[in-house]
Amino acid sequence: MIKWNFPFCYGAIDGKHIHIKRPPNTFGTLLNYKKTFSLILFALVDADYCFQYINFGTNGRAGDVAVFCNYFEDTVDSLTEVLNLESDPLTYKDATSGSDSENWKNVIQNEINSKYKNNTWILVKRNDIRSTKIFTSKLNRLLNHEDDIFDENLFKISKNKFILSLSEKYQITSLISTEHFLIAGIGNEIVGWSWSNIINLESTNFPKSSWNIRIPPTNDNADASPEVNSLKICPKADSNTVGDVLYAGCGDNKIHSFSLEDGRFLRTFTGHTDYVHNIDLKDNLLVSGSEDGSVRIWDSRVADVLNVIEPYRSKEVNRPKLGKWIGDVSLNDDWLLCGGGVRLSLWNLRSMDIPMTVFSKTQDNGIYVSKFVQDGILAGGSAQYFSLLSYNDELQTEIQSSNSTVYSCAVFFQQNLPKVS
Secondary structure, three states: HHHHOOOOOOOEEEEEEEEOOOOOOOOHHHHHHHOEEEEEEEEEEEEOOOEEEEEEEEEEOOOHHHHHHHHHOOOHHHHHHHHHHOOOOOHHHHHHOOOOOOHHHHHHHHHHHHHHOOOOOOOOOOOHHHHHHOOOEEEEEEEOOOOOOOHHHHHOOOOOOOOOOOOOOOOOEEEEEOOEEEEEOOEEEEEEEEEHHHHHOOOOOOOOOOEEEOOOOOOOOOOOOEEEEEEEEEEEOOOOOOOOOOEEEEOOEEEEEEEEOOOOOEEEEEEOOEEEEEEEEOOEEEEEEEOOOEHHHHHHHHHHEEEEEOOHHOOOOOOOOOOOEEEEEEEEEEEEEEOOOOOOOOEEEOOOOOOOEEOOOOOOOEEEEEEEEOOHHHHHHOOOOEEEOOOOOEEEEEEEOOOOOOOOOEEEOOOEEEEEO
């Protein structure tokens, strides 16, 4: 790639989503970030426009890097052989001392000059990074696993960072925390780790899970594995209740509830005809949003449906180009908030015939985050900004996002001021 002023770069990779109809019992593995079902056509092209690698058939949920790395995951040698990297220098010293050293020096100097000219980078002296404390918490992607017990050797703890990581073949689809447990939806299973074990960890191996709850199989296919898309916990209300109850909105179009006291399955909420993307709780009310475009309000104690709205049927709310799916739902004492392919809208729980407010100030291509924050509303998703809005659609604040799409956020309060992360 010297001819294009990209030293040490072999070529470019990219993928194209080929849209398909969802096969039965596939759940969310084929659902891509645009909320359509697809298989990925992927290619690697070199500097001479020659295809060096072509792949088709990876599920639409994967990214370009995952497709590429999965192909070469067996050995590093296979990557070197396919890309013919034996003749390329691997270090700066190799590049500037070999037979092609003048070309490499010119390319490197041109790159530095362009950075100065375009103010792309400000070059500064390197600080002693050992004097900087790095404190990061992160859970990497997980995907369905076949064993009930996690392999502790998959986890790593860095000395300089607090990182909980798993192999890239796994994926976390939902995450929640309690005082005692870190809880994640992993494939068709809900897994809990004790915070005390995590915090007091001294070895480099992450502790084994404290408990696992498997989602019941579907009636159509006992081997199907519906992913857990959303988790919520209802605290124990009184001595007559079963204790804390965990609710899971899943890819089998259902919501399942379990006792956190003993892991016992309690009940299933049925009614949606497509994936349940998100759920929320307020007292005895449970609300769910689905790919089918409906929002359902349930009595969480008995799994009875109290009300159903379909926001896409409102002309003001509907956005046909983006779809009818519901990406997020939120409840407070008087109001229901929802958005997705449809516009963000606010509904009064006592009168749900029409939306009270349809929000137009969010410049988005899909809502994945909608939360009540004190006296306002926080909205985000496939947009450049998080928006803090009043109930009357007055834009109060915009918070720039570093990513093109944000699927979740957490809100912390300090001295009565909300902080978003």
